[in-house]
Amino acid sequence: MIPSRSLNSGEIAAALVVCALGGFLIWQGSGYPLGSLNRMGPGFFPVGLGIILMGFGAALVLEVKRLDTPPPEWHVRSFVAIMAGLLAFALMLEPFGLVPATVALAVLSSLGDPPLRPRAIAATALALAGIGYFVFLRGFGVQLDAFRW
Amino acid sequence: MELLANLAKGFEAALAPEPLLFCFIGVTIGTFVGALPGVGAMAAVAICLPITFYLDPMVALIMLAGIFYGAQYGSSIASILLNIPGTVTAAVTCLDGYPLTKQGRAGPALFITTITSFVGGSIAILLLMCFAPLIAAFALRFSSAEYFSIMLLGLVAGSTLALGSPLKGLAMVVLGVALGIVGTDINTGMSRFTFGVLDLRDGLNLVAVAMGLFGVAEILASVGRGRTVVVDPKSINMRSLIPTRQDIRESIMPTLRGTAVGSAIGALPGSGAVIATFMSYALEKRVSRNPAKFGRGAIEGIAAPEAANNAAVQAAFIPTLSLGIPGDALTAVLLGAMMIHGIVPGPQFITEHAVTFWGLVASFWIGNVLLLVLNIPLIGIWVRLLAIPYHLLYPATLFFICIGVYAINNNVFDIYTAIAFGAIGYLMSSYQYPAAPLLLGFILGPMMEEHLKRALLISQGDFMVFLQRPISLTFLLVTTLLLLLAARPFFKSALARTRAAQL
Numbered sequence: 001m002i003p004s005r006s007l008n009s010g011e012i013a014a015a016l017v018v019c020a021l022g023g024f025l026i027w028q029g030s031g032y033p034l035g036s037l038n039r040m041g042p043g044f045f046p047v048g049l050g051i052i053l054m055g056f057g058a059a060l061v062l063e064v065k066r067l068d069t070p071p072p073e074w075h076v077r078s079f080v081a082i083m084a085g086l087l088a089f090a091l092m093l094e095p096f097g098l099v100p101a102t103v104a105l106a107v108l109s110s111l112g113d114p115p116l117r118p119r120a121i122a123a124t125a126l127a128l129a130g131i132g133y134f135v136f137l138r139g140f141g142v143q144l145d146a147f148r149w
Numbered sequence: 150m151e152l153l154a155n156l157a158k159g160f161e162a163a164l165a166p167e168p169l170l171f172c173f174i175g176v177t178i179g180t181f182v183g184a185l186p187g188v189g190a191m192a193a194v195a196i197c198l199p200i201t202f203y204l205d206p207m208v209a210l211i212m213l214a215g216i217f218y219g220a221q222y223g224s225s226i227a228s229i230l231l232n233i234p235g236t237v238t239a240a241v242t243c244l245d246g247y248p249l250t251k252q253g254r255a256g257p258a259l260f261i262t263t264i265t266s267f268v269g270g271s272i273a274i275l276l277l278m279c280f281a282p283l284i285a286a287f288a289l290r291f292s293s294a295e296y297f298s299i300m301l302l303g304l305v306a307g308s309t310l311a312l313g314s315p316l317k318g319l320a321m322v323v324l325g326v327a328l329g330i331v332g333t334d335i336n337t338g339m340s341r342f343t344f345g346v347l348d349l350r351d352g353l354n355l356v357a358v359a360m361g362l363f364g365v366a367e368i369l370a371s372v373g374r375g376r377t378v379v380v381d382p383k384s385i386n387m388r389s390l391i392p393t394r395q396d397i398r399e400s401i402m403p404t405l406r407g408t409a410v411g412s413a414i415g416a417l418p419g420s421g422a423v424i425a426t427f428m429s430y431a432l433e434k435r436v437s438r439n440p441a442k443f444g445r446g447a448i449e450g451i452a453a454p455e456a457a458n459n460a461a462v463q464a465a466f467i468p469t470l471s472l473g474i475p476g477d478a479l480t481a482v483l484l485g486a487m488m489i490h491g492i493v494p495g496p497q498f499i500t501e502h503a504v505t506f507w508g509l510v511a512s513f514w515i516g517n518v519l520l521l522v523l524n525i526p527l528i529g530i531w532v533r534l535l536a537i538p539y540h541l542l543y544p545a546t547l548f549f550i551c552i553g554v555y556a557i558n559n560n561v562f563d564i565y566t567a568i569a570f571g572a573i574g575y576l577m578s579s580y581q582y583p584a585a586p587l588l589l590g591f592i593l594g595p596m597m598e599e600h601l602k603r604a605l606l607i608s609q610g611d612f613m614v615f616l617q618r619p620i621s622l623t624f625l626l627v628t629t630l631l632l633l634l635a636a637r638p639f640f641k642s643a644l645a646r647t648r649a650a651q652l
Contacts, residue, residue, distance in 0.1 A: 014580040018320045025327055032334075032341060037610030042334040042341055045598045049327045056320040063316055072579035078373035082547065083572065086365070089551050090564040098552075105551065106544045112372050113540045124541055128548045140200060142556045 010071055011064045019057030025050030081112030097148040098137060102129045152278060159507025163515060168208050168508065175212035176516045179219020180523050183226075184531045186233045187371045187539060188546050190220035191363035194482055195356055196549040198489075199556035206490035207505040211512040213486055214466070217479050218270060218513070221422070221459045222520045225262040226531050229255055229451070238422040238458040241430045245443060245450030252446055256389030261400050261448060262455040263524040267517055269408040269456030273463035274513045276412055277470075281499060281506075285471040288496035293604035294614050298624035299418060300597045303474055305628045307419030308586040312427065315635035317582045325590025326597065328353060336602070348562040355485040357554045357563040358591060359478075361570025362577075362584040364550045368543050369575040390525065400452035403433050407453035411460030418468040419589055421477025422461035429457035463513065470498060470506060474593070478585040481592045489557075 025046050035041025085108035092101040106125035110117075136142045162168065175197075182193040193216045201209035224235035229246035242262065249258040291299075304326070308318030331342045332352030343349040407429040414425040433453045434443050443450050465476025473494030475481035484494050492502060499506045524531070554563045574584050608614035615621050 010580060014582065018324075021324060021327075028342060032339060033337075037605055037612075038608075040602045040605065042337050042339045045601070046327065046330055046341065049323055049330075053320060053323045053327070056316060056323060060314075060316055060320060063314065074579075075373040079369055079575070082365075082369055082372060082543075083568070085544070086547060086551065086564070086568045086571070089548075090561055090568065093555065093561055093564070102548060105548055109544045109547055110540065113543070114373070117540065120541060124544050128545060132548070132552060136552050136556065140203070140556065142199070142552070143559050144555075 015060035022053030078112035085109030159511035162508035175215020176219035183220030183223025248446035257392035303418030326594035329594025365571025366574030407456030411457030415461030415464030
């Protein structure tokens with residue numbers, strides 16, 4: 001009935017993160033003036049929320065025993081590839097322009113779904129760069145350069 | 150008949166060329182993203198939101214709303230044909246829809262779900278027309294205490310009336326409210342939780358947060374799971390759609406029951422279409438004389454949940470438009486869009502923007518009729534779309550999310566926000582912490598803080614103000630009831646343990 005210990009460690013960690021976030025709210029919030037009940041200061045609401053969140057976090061730690069959810073599967077490759085693609089887009093957009101950023105996003109994020117398909121990746125990158133240029137830059141007038149260096 | 154006169158005015162506004170065109174575009178995009186697994190209505194809205202900046206506010210709302218309810222129609226296609234829900238609200242439809250496909254009855258299943266979607270949606274629009282103005286007129290008398298209590302009810306309903314652990318939902322709602330604090334405090338001008346980052350002074354961008362939690366996170370959870378499935382689009386044509394007379398007879402009552410469940414759940418602030426589909430499926434199974442056929446291709450098993458999700462999506466507009474309190478996470482984003490267009494949501498919306506409100510309602514009728522056409526004669530197009538491989542689709546979706554989020558403020562910081570919330574949303578869904586309550590809390594949080602402050606300022610710090618006002622008290626009693634219902638399994642297991650100890 002009670003699942004194995006290893007299965008629950010992730011759940012316990014998640015519940016502890018909730019507790020920690022509550023603690024963080026109380027710690028940071030108490031740095032702002034608390035005020036009084038009829039004139040609440042900016043710190044009142046965050047501290048109150050922090051206390052409630054810590055309470056739920058504590059209850060979640062207790063609840064873990066009753067949960068039999070399977071541990072999550074991690075797909076590291078796709079996670080890294082997609083994150084790399086998104087970050088590359090955000091980093092390159094203003095210094096280099098929309099087209100290089102779009103190509104970087106399409107190529108890097110496509111690596112997350114093996115097998116490698118060079119032609120499909122190239123076609124996606126070019127098509128998206130085209131849509132970005134014609135629809136968003138020319139069509140909607142988004143304030144960006146296609147290329148910049 | 151004031152109602153009919155108003156509706157006539159609404160149709161006059163909505164049948165102009167521009168609203169009509171954008172209603173059509175909206176429902177088509179909705180069906181498109183609904184049909185494609187892994188792309189939700191939320192991502193479609195992020196892509197379209199910057200486009201709507203150039204439109205009249207009413208036309209913008211018509212188009213965005215069209216995406217929302219259009220997606221409910223499209224979402225059953227993938228559930229029935231591929232056993233993969235097009236959006237989460239069609240997950241239940243897989244249970245009996247896919248067995249029907251295996252029996253070679255995909256056509257009638259698609260036909261029935263479209264018709265029940267239409268019936269469910271239409272009844273809920275009728276309810277919206279009749280009740281939203283009444284509720285709004287009633288709510289004009291609400292003070293801050295009532296607003297705080299009904300928002301609390303909405304948040305608790307949204308987190309406990311959901312699948313999985315209610316405790317996780319409640320924790321996420323509180324976290325969402327906390328995220329809403331980030332930015333400049335409107336009373337004192339003090340920056341809270343900005344950590345010296347200038348871009349955070351105006352708070353986190355709603356669309357960026359929503360896109361991260363629902364767009365990016367969904368893709369992170371789907372890529373690399375190998376779910377490319379090939380369907381034969383030729384097998385679905387007009388003739389194959391026609392259901393038998395028995396199919397129709399068997400789906401009438403489930404459709405009406407599903408509509409009732411969907412309308413009730415949808416109209417409750419905070420709780421959305423997903424839970425409505427599960428509840429209506431469970432209800433059908435319970436009232437059926439032959440429960441064993443569920444899961445093996447029962448028509449009732451697809452008719453009821455599809456009626457329920459469309460009814461819920463349309464009924465969610467009741468609290469959204471009459472109170473300014475979102476019915477679910479999707480209407481929450483729509484409220485955000487209204488505010489971007491300079492419309493203040495609240496009970497005065499229906500009277501102050503009568504043409505916008507009635508035009509929007511009229512567009513729901515037009516949109517639902519358009520969807521009938523899109524989903525019955527043109528079903529073959531959407532079936533062919535399912536053959537688009539996911540490895541082409543997800544880089545494109547990521548690109549549209551990024552450029553859409555950037556275009557809102559021309560600010561790269563919003564893209565980083567979406568990326569961060571994508572990672573957070575992925576981690577949350579891995580441990581089954583729901584994202585919808587977090588978004589709901591994020592949107593309602595600042596309003597709740599404001600109303601709490603105001604109510605306590607007027608009552609001079611006396612918390613009894615929330616209990617002394619009868620409407621506020623009612624909302625709080627319902628909230629308590631929901632919390633007790635959610636806590637029931639705990640009491641049960643505690644009771645079982647004491648019994649076991651006694652034996």
